[in-house]
Amino acid sequence: MGNIDLLLKNEFENLPLDFWDFKESTTRDLTHGLHYYPATMVYPISQNILKIVNKHVDIKTLMDPFMGSGTVLVEGMLDNVSQIYGTDLNPLAVLMSKVKTTILSEEQLSIIEEFKKKLKSIEEKSNQVADDFDNYIKNDLNLDITAKTGWGDSADKYINDYFKNKNRKFNYQSFSNLGFWFTPRVIILLQTIKNQIKQVTDLNAQNFTLLAFSETVRIVSNTRNGEFKLFRMKAEKVASFMPNVFAEFYKILDRNVAKMQDFIKACSQTKSKVTISFDDTRKLETVPDNSVDLVITSPPYGDSRTTVAYGQFSRLSLQWLDLDYTTQQEVSNIDKNLLGGKPYTHKEQWSFLQSQTLVATLEKIAEKDMFRADDVFSFYVDLDKCLYSITKKMTKNSYQFWVVGNRTVKLEKLLTDKIIEEMSVKYGLKHLFSFNRKIINKVMPSVNSPTNEVGARVKTMTAETVVVLKKE
Ligand SMILES: C[S@@+](CC[C@H](N)C(=O)[O-])C[C@H]1O[C@@H](n2cnc3c(N)ncnc32)[C@H](O)[C@@H]1O
Structure with a gap:
């Protein structure tokens, strides 16, 4: 040696x-x-x-x-x-x-601050759209949002029909069993945040907000808290699950900005x-x-x-x-x-x-x-x-x-x-x-x-x- x-x-x-x-x-x-x-x-x-x-x-x-x-x-x-x-x-x-x-630079931190302001300005309207859609799924169509089939495996079909009938375009990310893992309100709100993130042109600022979004996705999904494997909550819990998606996102974003500021100093x-x-x-x-x-x-x-x-x-x-x-x-x-x-x-x-x-x-x-x-x-x-x-x-x-x-x-x-x-x-x-x-x-x-x-x-x-x- x-x-x-x-x-x-x-x-x-x-x-x-x-x-x-x-x-x-x-x-x-x-x-x-x-x-x-x-x-x-x-x-x-x-x-x-x-x-x-x-x-x-x-x-x-x-x-x-x-x-x-x-x-x-x-x-x-x-x-x-x-x-x-x-x-x-x-x-x-x-x-x-x-x-x-x-x-991140000072400028990138300001871009994130501006993005947050813009998001806040559309929050109320977005919550209204999400609530209306939720009402349509649960009350007009009388769908069981905890079922594996129907909402669980065809959420994209219901979202498309709804916005088409309203003559509105709504770009969203579909994947298999979307409705099994997310309630109607949550999908609309998550997608609204994501669409705003995609408009942030600075790539580092965009990635920073995307990471906060990713953490939010986990928290507002129907997965059981505290588990790393994908298990869904019990049906009765899904039925009454009403996370405040915007609030969760801001909480994580603010926490992350504070941590980044400490890191910049260090x-x-x-x-x-x-x-x-x-x-x-x-x-x-x-x-x-x-x-x-x-x-x-x-x-x-x-x-x-x-x-x-x-x-x-x-x-x-x-x-x-x-x-x-x-x-x-x-x-x-x-x-x-x-x-x-x-x-x-x-x-x-x-x-x-x-x-x-x-x-x-x-x-x-x-x-x-x-x-x-x-x-x-x-x-x-x-x-x-x-x-x-x-x-x-x-x-x-x-x-x-x-x-x-x-x-x-x-x-x-x-x-x-x-x-x-x-x-x-x-x-x-x-x-x-x-x-x-x-x-x-x-x-x-x-x-x-x-x-x-x-x-x-x-x-x-x-x-x-x-x-x-x-x-x-
Ligand atoms: C124990 S974790 C590492 C945790 C890390 N030290 C940290 O503090 O977060 C092991 C990692 O190995 C990665 N991994 C497993 N197989 C891999 C492969 N073939 N090539 C690259 N990464 C792999 C997993 O995705 C996982 O992130």
């Missing part, structure tokens, strides 16, 4: 045992708090890694290849790292990270260049080879279907946003495209990832359920591809900090930290050390039913491990 490696190892290993727990930390300061996202990394993790590594090595380029909501990138900017790369295959993560890392010395791409980490085509000094990242814990469903969390927002770098079809398939989303069925190749720990665990899972074992394997095949492509982007003597959670499948613990350590050897990576942290603040399901038996709940994750690798 070289001198710097030893210094780093000593420094990290001599920290107090609870150093990484961050019990009291908020996760929502500055632009970190602009939008919710599942399983975010609490920012003091990357903040402290950057602080410590920077004492010993001059970090010019930082990358988070699973950037999610952009936590690491924001911390990179606060640390004034010259070049920062972030990639993700969830288009909502791309928008979020872009907005969180774009320092970044007064920042000269970072941030490059954000919608890219697959198995390929990483948007990042130049041999260019990155430091990676700080937290990959998914497993496939979206059985762990955190990033695609489901983002779907309604993305269907409304209709971003130009993704299609409605891609939006419906996000979870299938993320790591482990596609099944892989070649047992004889379990050993080709060169991780004994993985093979041993897969064999135990296979004794109980062969299908689940293959499922798990497909995730690690993908993770291995990421290790390869990430390492290709790294400079000689660069460091990778992987923040991973060890989950349980069929009551067998998958030691992802150990598996990464073993898989990385074939790519010329050296494992320097690992350290643990207790999960205290992380917003994610702490229990699920890995045996798929109704009512069986097993704790899946209480700690994370940070694995430190070096490209030599």
